[in-house]
Amino acid sequence: MTQTPLLTITDLVIQAQSDDGPKTLIDGLSLSLNKGEVLGLIGESGAGKSTFGLGAMGFTRDGCRFASGSVIFDGIELTQASPKVRRGLRSTRIAYVAQSAAASFNPAYSLIRQYSEFPVLAEGRNRSAVEVDAVEAYRRMHLPNPEEIGFRYPHQVSGGQLQRAMTAMAMACKPDLIIFDEPTTALDVTTQIEVLEAIREAVREFNTAAIYITHDLAVVSQMADRIMVLRHGNLVEEAPTAKMMSDPQEEYTKSLWAVRSFKAPAKPLPDDALTPLVSLKNVTARYGPAGPDVLQNVSFDLHKGRTMAIVGESGSGKTTSARCAMGLLPRRAGDVLLDGVSLPPDYHKRSKEQLQQLQIIYQMADTALNPKQKISDIIGRPVTFYTGLRGRARTERVRDLLSAIDLDPNVYFDRYPGELSGGQKQRIGIARALAAEPRVVICDEVTSALDQLVAEGILRLLVKLQQDFDLSYLFITHDIATVESIADDVVVMQKGKVVEAGPKDQIMAPPHAPYTELLLSSVPEMDPGWLDRVVQKRALE
Numbered sequence: 001m002t003q004t005p006l007l008t009i010t011d012l013v014i015q016a017q018s019d020d021g022p023k024t025l026i027d028g029l030s031l032s033l034n035k036g037e038v039l040g041l042i043g044e045s046g047a048g049k050s051t052f053g054l055g056a057m058g059f060t061r062d063g064c065r066f067a068s069g070s071v072i073f074d075g076i077e078l079t080q081a082s083p084k085v086r087r088g089l090r091s092t093r094i095a096y097v098a099q100s101a102a103a104s105f106n107p108a109y110s111l112i113r114q115y116s117e118f119p120v121l122a123e124g125r126n127r128s129a130v131e132v133d134a135v136e137a138y139r140r141m142h143l144p145n146p147e148e149i150g151f152r153y154p155h156q157v158s159g160g161q162l163q164r165a166m167t168a169m170a171m172a173c174k175p176d177l178i179i180f181d182e183p184t185t186a187l188d189v190t191t192q193i194e195v196l197e198a199i200r201e202a203v204r205e206f207n208t209a210a211i212y213i214t215h216d217l218a219v220v221s222q223m224a225d226r227i228m229v230l231r232h233g234n235l236v237e238e239a240p241t242a243k244m245m246s247d248p249q250e251e252y253t254k255s256l257w258a259v260r261s262f263k264a265p266a267k268p269l270p271d272d273a274l275t276p277l278v279s280l281k282n283v284t285a286r287y288g289p290a291g292p293d294v295l296q297n298v299s300f301d302l303h304k305g306r307t308m309a310i311v312g313e314s315g316s317g318k319t320t321s322a323r324c325a326m327g328l329l330p331r332r333a334g335d336v337l338l339d340g341v342s343l344p345p346d347y348h349k350r351s352k353e354q355l356q357q358l359q360i361i362y363q364m365a366d367t368a369l370n371p372k373q374k375i376s377d378i379i380g381r382p383v384t385f386y387t388g389l390r391g392r393a394r395t396e397r398v399r400d401l402l403s404a405i406d407l408d409p410n411v412y413f414d415r416y417p418g419e420l421s422g423g424q425k426q427r428i429g430i431a432r433a434l435a436a437e438p439r440v441v442i443c444d445e446v447t448s449a450l451d452q453l454v455a456e457g458i459l460r461l462l463v464k465l466q467q468d469f470d471l472s473y474l475f476i477t478h479d480i481a482t483v484e485s486i487a488d489d490v491v492v493m494q495k496g497k498v499v500e501a502g503p504k505d506q507i508m509a510p511p512h513a514p515y516t517e518l519l520l521s522s523v524p525e526m527d528p529g530w531l532d533r534v535v536q537k538r539a540l541e
Helices: 049-055 083-089 111-121 127-140 159-170 189-206 217-223 241-246 251-257 318-326 352-357 375-387 391-404 422-434 452-469 480-486 504-508 514-521 530-540
Strands: 007-018 021-033 038-042 064-073 094-097 177-181 209-213 226-231 234-240 278-286 293-302 307-311 333-338 358-361 440-444 472-476 489-494 497-503
Touching: 007 049, 021 049, 021 064, 021 234, 038 049, 038 217, 049 064, 049 177, 049 209, 094 159, 111 127, 111 159, 127 159, 127 189, 159 189, 189 217, 189 514, 189 530, 209 217, 217 241, 217 530, 226 241, 226 251, 234 241, 234 251, 251 452, 278 318, 293 307, 293 318, 293 333, 293 489, 293 497, 307 318, 307 480, 318 358, 318 440, 318 472, 352 358, 352 375, 358 422, 375 391, 375 422, 391 422, 422 452, 452 472, 452 480, 472 480, 480 504, 489 504, 489 514, 497 504, 497 514
Parallel strands: 038 209, 038 226, 094 177, 177 209, 307 472, 307 489, 358 440, 440 472
Antiparallel strands: 007 021, 007 064, 226 234, 278 293, 278 333, 489 497
16 A cells, blocks of 8 residues: 655745845745655755755744645645644654754753653643653763763753754654754764664654755665755755766766865974964863862863964863963962963953954854844944954954955845854854954864855854965864864864874874774765664674
């Protein structure tokens, strides 16, 4: 017997209202999805992946509408259903895993309370029983201390842990359909393997249908039964995963397969006789007066004009090291030096000149930019604070910075962050850091939330800016491809300690330290059988 599709979308058109009239975001897309089937959606930023995924739930963002077409879920026409019917389906029979967990959780409630909300309210289940299920879900997602982590608040866990908690929460009601919108973007490669396997097991166990949205071609090849490639809201091509990966037909699809070929020009090794620009010397730090040390005797040197990548899994101490360097987390022991001069542990006690020298670009541009401020104000504030420029001089400086990040100042000067794409927001974060005229810029996972085409553009921009502004970069990343593209030196961290450090060519070439070997072997390959082989191999070890 022919299986009746769980989800059928026919000729769907989604439009957004603009000053110039309706703008078509999704242009006549169709799909059919059965129970237990996983569809991969790929394409560059602005292709319409998330809009289409949300449309599959019968949802459109503010300012958007279903212009025509149909979305039928288990016999229910969602585009015509009442708000009450649609609300009744969401989080019970249809779930959504957002890309930005930090922006999606309620900061006022614990993780386990948010996990329990729909099973208790919508299904009438006992809260204690739901909390037992939550612990098991956290265990399946390989979260640390699953019995305790649910009682933490969103700000008390890492970005990768928060993303896994959201995935667990989406599965709380065992939905029939889950929309995964970049669910492993914030995860390091070792954790990503565990979460991908956990998601795949849950989908199989509950016979759940899924739409898996991602910019990572290697990841989608492990998860999807078939793949749709989107561009500008249109279907480019669709095929079973194995065929799509081995023999894409369209030139645009082939261009997606060919990205990440960029390599920054090699630099000569630094003169050991020269004083490093930034040094961490035996830095030890903890969160809270009684907590465990999350950094233990961490030491490394960043030299002028170079890019140092810090790699390691979630919780290894990468971002914590950067926070100590910035003075955002006062160190408990050790020293942070700038040009050989010790910096105060707390940024409040640093001079304006010391603050100016080290700036940071945050991972999640969505939460790092004030949505109520215009771009001109976001960039202009540090211009005035650090350089004293005001009025016309400040305006010209902001316009120059927008031009430096390849955004037209005539277009973007008066826009708000909500009017920008993810890649454009990240460029604004870069411009804001440059506005202080620093010598060192800390890049904290600045490409992890971006599709591969946009990420490559950001890497090229950073290399250009490094040359134009004589910058040094401390580049925090879990993406080995990014390390290969941009780094001069590499620091490998695990559990708050430095495993090894040195020039990239030395660290990335065999023989590797065991932990470095684990990281390198965990990088997904564009081969649909890769995840199965890795899971099987590690089960035997």
